[in-house]
Amino acid sequence: MLNIGTVVLGAADVRRAADFWSQALRYVPRESETKDGWIVLEPAGGPGLALALALGLSQTPVQEHPRVHLDLYAEDQAGEVERLVSLGAERVDWNLYPDDPDFVVLADTEGNRFCVIDLNHG
Secondary structure, X not given: OOOOOEEEEEEOOHHHHHHHHHHHHOEEEEEXXXXXXXXXXXXXXXXXXXXXXXXXXXOOOOOOOOXXXXXXXXXXXXXXXXXXXXXXXXXXXXXXXXXXXXXXXXXXXXXXXXXXXXXOOO
16 A cells, blocks of 8 residues: 655755745654755644655756645635745746636745645635
8 A cells, every 4th residue: 555655845945945834834844854955844743644745955947837736725715825925935827727716826935836725615
């Protein structure tokens, strides 16, 4: 049986990305996985049902329409979007929104795209 252990995002500045995602998800660095060019973040209570997030040094450019991204589920989408923007995320001018979307596309401090999904969307 296979299980997903981590989601990995590339970053030109791993420490900056780790700072953003630590605050955004309220995760902490996994001590055994903190090195130059590599940090794994996990829930403060330790691994459980939530996935870890790994940040690795990358020299490749950010994809405008990435094939893999994070979906973050929110009860208060507008509040979470504003909180994430205050932490350094940027709104993305996304040309692929459907009519009446239940998601907002943001980019982290490294330009990696992610979505904030409104769990209360009708």
